[in-house]
Amino acid sequence: MAPKVSPLLLYAFLFLSLFFSQISSSPSAFDFINQLQGSKKGDRVKGLYNLKKYLKTFGYINDLSYNSSSWDADYFSDQLESAIRTYQTRRHLNSTGILDADTVRQMTKPRCGVADIINGRPGGPSEVVPNYRFYPGEPKWPNQKSQLTFGFAPGTPAKFFIPVYTALRDWHNVGHFSFQRTQYEHADLKFSLARGDHGDGVPFDGPGGNYAHAFSPTIGICHFDADENWVDHDPSPHSLDIRSVAIHEIGHLLGLDHSEVPGAVMWSEFEYGQKRRDLTPDDINGIRALYHF
Ligand SMILES: [Zn+2]
Ligand SMILES: [Zn+2]
Structure with missing residues (x-):
């Protein structure tokens, strides 16, 4: 005689298998x-x-x-x-x-799409002690231009606003820069979402993999990968913290390249579920050295 399986148990089993298959799969481009x-x-x-x-x-x-x-x-x-x-x-x-x-x-960890080594060499200043890096040629905003405007592309989900403001405020609190919101097309720093190959030569790759990038001064463009699961609150293992990624990408917009210090905001890799919202001494030393304040 075949054992009788309660439909409830069967549903519970189906639900749990679905749940675990989702946890174990989480596909990434890498x-x-x-x-x-x-x-x-x-x-x-x-x-x-x-x-x-x-x-x-x-x-x-x-x-x-x-x-x-x-x-x-x-x-x-x-x-x-x-x-x-x-x-x-x-x-x-x-x-x-x-x-x-x-x-x-x-x-295989998700990471920022900006290269670690640009034009065949890492930027300055140090080859010996691991620390912050500038881009080759040290591009920066002119020293007298310490007030920068920023804007979001039309259609940017509202959940990006507060985390990006907060990340800008954190850079402001270090000194030198202040930030004011304006219309996207007139802004010094332009934030938007983009998907796949979006025309700037650095395509996105779907969920995981490379999740955001920003260009060095004075280009001012920052793209978040629209295929990621972004959140403006504490992330789960399946979501990416906007504020942590924003503070990193703003570092690029201001002229910092990837740091060699694990745990610094300017370190390249960043995982789903992680938070790295606070500027470290390495990040602060970097921006101070670049703008002499
Ligand atoms: Zn980066
Ligand atoms: Zn882009």
Whole structure:
């Protein structure tokens, strides 16, 4: 005789399986890196070309002179090994040149879309002590222009307003800058959401992966990836804190590049469910050094 299953139990089971499958899946654009774990120089592994593209996007490979159909696209070359070593050094990981578990764990985290190394070199000022960085050439707002205007593109969800104001206020509290809201098209700092390839050469990639970027002075443009689950309150493991990301992207708008100090607001990676809303001494030293105040 077949055992009788109560419909209630069956529903509970279906609900729980759905729930757990959602928790365990949370797909990210960087998930492909997991399949490459353990790769090392001399290997040929399907998908290594995508890793090279990832490292090029974030500034660790200058030039990919071949395409995905070339015979060496998925070959673990000297160039790839050296790029991975540089990445590992910058992340304070063992500089093995091998795509080991620690490196994969770091690389698959969601991150800001701004490259860590621009035009083949990190910005100043220090090569020795890990700290804040400027962009090469140190682009900044003119020192006499300390009042900047900001605006949101028409249609920006209202939940972005308060977290962005608050992040601007936090930069203001450090000194030098003040911020005033104005119409989007006349603003020095322009905030908007964008999706996929949106025409500025740095496409977004769906949920996870790269979630926002902003340009150095005096371009003033900041894009949030419209495919992320953004929240203006304490984030759950499945949502991204607008205020934490805004304070980081505003740092770029003011002239700071990615810091090498883990925990600094200007560190590149930031995860769903995380909060990093407070400027650290490294961030504050950076903005003070750039604007001499
Ligand atoms: Zn960034
Ligand atoms: Zn963009």
